[in-house]
Amino acid sequence: MAIEVRQVCHPDAVKRFDTDELRKHFLIEKVFVKDEVKLTYSHIDRIVVGGAMPVNSKLELTAPFSAIGTNSFMDRRELGIINIGNTGKVTVGNDTFEIGNREALYVGMKAGEVSFASNDPAKPAKFYLVSTPAHHTYPTKKVGMAEAKKMAVGDQEHANKRVINQLIHPNVLETCQLVMGLTYFEAGSMWNTMPCHTHDRRCEAYLYFDMDAETRVVHLMGEPTETRHLMISNEDAILCPGWSIHSGVGTASYAFIWAMGGDNIDYNDMDMVPMQTLR
């Protein structure tokens, strides 16, 4: 299992980053690697973001001691899993959950060892993983799209008509700090999270997926008065500190998974950015 540890960047430093530095710190390229669990440990809210793509073998979620500092990954953490591939199995301690496309599993602290398998190696599962520190055990629970709290937002005129599906969220189940869900667009709508916002109390990560090889999302980040962009390909993720906006526009259709960790689990705790402020 590979884990990359990333330090945090001060916004005053980020102003002077060139494209390579911006990508090195904020972009996670190719989240899914065949027969690997690939993780990025960010010191932004100690959020861990990654993917597990079991094809020929079952994959274990181990805890590299130098990064996590516990014997088992789940000892002091909670974990959200959303499968963007084909049906697979997630084993947590002695329980095995069958997780289909767009289904989620919340794994509570101290739930035991976690492993991943695909039902059919020709049609692998792709388990997207986000984990945050935890200090209380909430029950491990599978959540399907039917149980998601749905928010229809945007309109055709603004090319941002979409449905925000809250999967791992206080409306659905209890967590310590992790909040996670999936946003889908109406055909022809390309803008996410514009008008944009920041939330200095919480960080965020986005996984962009369901994109053709040629499609790019222009992801906007940075302080509202000092914006930058990242060019995103299919199944790349981004890390977003609390001070940064997070918004994007696709050159063709895409979907994304958002996840947050930090001081609260209040989805509506956002500082909306007036359009006149953006630079």
Ligand SMILES: O=C[C@H](O)[C@@H](O)CC(=O)C(=O)O
């Ligand atoms: O703080 C909340 C997050 O930025 C996302 O949930 C926004 C989002 O999914 C969207 O606007 O489509």
Ligand SMILES: [Zn+2]
């Ligand atoms: Zn946000």
